[in-house]
Amino acid sequence: MSGASSRLRNVLGHLLSGPKTDNVPHHFSHLSPTHFLERAAAIEPNAEAVYHVTASGEVLRRSYIELADRARGLAYYLRKKGFKRVGLLAPNTPAFLEAIYGIAAAGGVMVPVNYRLKPEDIAYIMDFAEVDSIIADAEYEGLLDMYRKTHPSVPVIVDLVGLGFRGQSLIIPDNGGIRGKLCGPYDDAVLEGLNRDRETGSKGWADLASQRVANEDDLIAIPFTSGTTSKPKGVMYTHRGAYLAALANVVESGLNVPDGRCKYLWTLPMFHAVGWTFPWSVCAVRGTHVCLRKVDYPLIWKLLKEQGITHFNAAPTVNTLLCAAAEAERLPRPVRVTVAASPPTAHLFEQMTNLNLLPVHVYGLTETYGPITKGYVLPEWDPLPKHEKYARMARQGYGFVTSLPVRVIKPDQSEGVLVDVAKNGREIGEIVFSGNICCKGYFKDAEATSKLFAGGVLRSGDLAVWHPDGSIQIQDRAKDIIISGGENISSVALESMLVEHPDVLEAGVVAVPDSHWGERPKAYLTVKEERKSLRPEDVITWAKHQSSISKFMVPREVEIVRELPKTSTGKIKKNVLREWAKKGTPREVVLK
């Protein structure tokens, strides 16, 4: 934490602390997105808040008052037990949603953890974050065995609901009253909390940190980065930052649908940057959370066709596979798809649009609460050729409505007045952010925090050009750029070009050492099911005739594989591709 930050913290904390109004002016209340759930349940208690397909394929539905009651129960339970920092290990379940609200309402901080990590990485995060309790889905509980050996005193509250409730109703309609049988320790905890509230005067939400939090600059969550190159880092989210990011997502993704309520499909993992703040955004407009335990393309298409889904978020790789699925067909009504993570291609946007999956193109980092820029689709592009229009949609665009503007600065600056690159669409620099949807820093890592904010702005580490129209376009992660004969080659630009080939499904490009040029690009491709006959040399010949790249950029090495290595959030693992390039592609992934 920087000196200025800790000063603000101390002063605000002293001046504005406490749930009472005594110390805050009457026209001021601390911003917190936790209030959105209490508010939704008060306005539309019977509206469907949760639709969950369990591991056993059953459908669990909960109304807003049920979701709010359960979150409140969890909050009172956590407060009774004194738990303040709660680890979360679960797929997209109702319990995850409840915990996002319940933990914050209890004045605690959530630590959502990626359940696709190895047990030792999960143990590292839980230990480093100093969690005092963990809520875990029954399917993934086993991943905690290693951690529990060294931390036997940290209780793990296991949720069994998501596995399948076998016809039991798990609804807790009011304090103490339940319908049906409870389903495991997590449900027991919720009930214990509701009883606690009842025994202590039924103060309900009024006594929780919902309408009034101690300080809007306090932490609400510590999600961790994926940590492909080093130990995962804990990213500090504040109530204020989460609130302003969540509101921006409502506006930018258009979750406030006129004459109705959005129906949001949870394909994006909630553990990832707290689901890009969408758990809060969707409740702000009383939308339905359609929660999926895993990305299952036939199921997603079934829900899109039958359940009136209005919105979902997904990385380009998920969208690519969704468009390629056998079940894909043009939807009768448009669905807004917020796309981020690795840079999407113009080709993907065209495919999606043809299926009535209308892209909302955003970009951000875990360090920016997920999305912080949007590629606005401008009416003035209407006369442009289709290909040019989709190419513009693939740009990362401009800062969000609640952000300060995004900039692209010349590389290697970390002090003094930072200099922007020219807005010419050619000069490459680093994308930097500022404003309220920047994280507070890295948890217990002053050195990494000061590096993150070197020069007073949040450094993305991503390289981009700045177009004359003010939009930015990512070229590469700093470490992914290919420098060949002194020229920069963008692996992203090559990948965008390669997926235009009619037989290619996905592409990953990395630098390999070259004795003459220093580096040269090498492409790994997957092909569409029915096009397995594609040969690498066909692709190279085809690439030489593409106008979107310069001749010197054409990859002279192409390898076709069964699948590409990906992170849990759908980004291609470039470090694994580099490993393959160095040591040879593993036998099991070689296609031909």
Added chain:
Amino acid sequence: MSGASSRLRNVLGHLLSGPKTDNVPHHFSHLSPTHFLERAAAIEPNAEAVYHVTASGEVLRRSYIELADRARGLAYYLRKKGFKRVGLLAPNTPAFLEAIYGIAAAGGVMVPVNYRLKPEDIAYIMDFAEVDSIIADAEYEGLLDMYRKTHPSVPVIVDLVGLGFRGQSLIIPDNGGIRGKLCGPYDDAVLEGLNRDRETGSKGWADLASQRVANEDDLIAIPFTSGTTSKPKGVMYTHRGAYLAALANVVESGLNVPDGRCKYLWTLPMFHAVGWTFPWSVCAVRGTHVCLRKVDYPLIWKLLKEQGITHFNAAPTVNTLLCAAAEAERLPRPVRVTVAASPPTAHLFEQMTNLNLLPVHVYGLTETYGPITKGYVLPEWDPLPKHEKYARMARQGYGFVTSLPVRVIKPDQSEGVLVDVAKNGREIGEIVFSGNICCKGYFKDAEATSKLFAGGVLRSGDLAVWHPDGSIQIQDRAKDIIISGGENISSVALESMLVEHPDVLEAGVVAVPDSHWGERPKAYLTVKEERKSLRPEDVITWAKHQSSISKFMVPREVEIVRELPKTSTGKIKKNVLREWAKKGTPREVVLK
């Protein structure tokens, strides 16, 4: 200002002041809606920002870069001259919009004044607010003559553009360069400011209070209440409050239209609560401001039919007359109409819906930046009979997304723990607000401020019931309730009933003294053009058979008049009706 408020102010001011990042943490920036214009111009410079029908009937169009350039010019001019508190006397003109941004960007505070007030009231406000300069529309400049006599040193910058520019282009495309001829002193000031920026290094918006304001708790505007019963009071708006209110209005009115930009028609006066913060909301989503100098029903219908208007805001009385206009016909596409001010009737909502003018029902005060509650239309009402559905739409509803919940408290409480009325739809209490879209208090009036916040909440002075579903419904202003034989009679409920009569256009009900009952209701009505033959006794007979009111509420006195007296914001002037009841209706308004 309360003690706590001034303490916050001092500490924040000290800690977080200055445009540089030195004193604020990297993850924090002060909230200010002024940034929305700079941002809109950066994203979509050529999008139409302003469409203005001048007094001479010409159409003036300005793009976002033009609007932003002119606001920037004004800001540099004001800063050069040292003007910090700027009076605004104009109808809905481009200059008004520019001033809203330019004054704040210069670090100043705007004081918008109702041009329908008498010269002595305008003089009172300008004097009391201690303005150091005034921007005035040429048509209304004369209203300042009285003020200028006593304040000859305060410069009045006159805008001639809105009168009609007679084919001259008034665009200032970049620093110092102009196309066409300038049009009066206001244009000269804008140009002088742009030159100033150029001469001092062309720092543009970066050197203004847009991305960074000194403190989000600083004042941005002091609009005045209409002051029907006492001197007008100056309501203090902060950057933070205006920002959060403006964002809420984007979400609640749905200004972020998918696949396009909103086209917002300015029927609501901008001087009224700074146009309910819509000058900021519309720019936040790069919408077009269609500015009207006056409410002209044939022109409004022409614009609705021909210009693709998507949204407008208007008081019920404006909507009533709009629905009754000869030009009224069902629009091919829905237009969202945000309705507030005096409580609208179910009948009006039905009429509007039939014309495809879909109501967004909000409620608020000047003290709450305009709208702060919304009557959400819930899908669960679908099975209800039509009449019941419209009746629910006429409720004032629930607190906005960025507000804390609205409450209804038992009357006559001003200290300790305030007690809510029962949520039974019957017990009447006072509506109170809290949270960030409450004003900071009254300018230079500690006593009125402390009364406004008596008990720690913002007192509306409006009486309401609280329904079992949590929505509130206004019964009356405290002073408008009729107490007859110990029973409360809501003048609003009577008015809602009376306009259901097929011949009645508008209704205003007041209490008149009654020797037996204490008070009794008296109704003043206007009738539809073709129904002039309606007799008062017909209405009374009809009213006796209406189920929506109790028998004892039926007004025994009805008078039909040519027109009802209204405030500049479209509310019926109850004090004038009481005067009529006492001294007799003036001969010129008596219809029969």
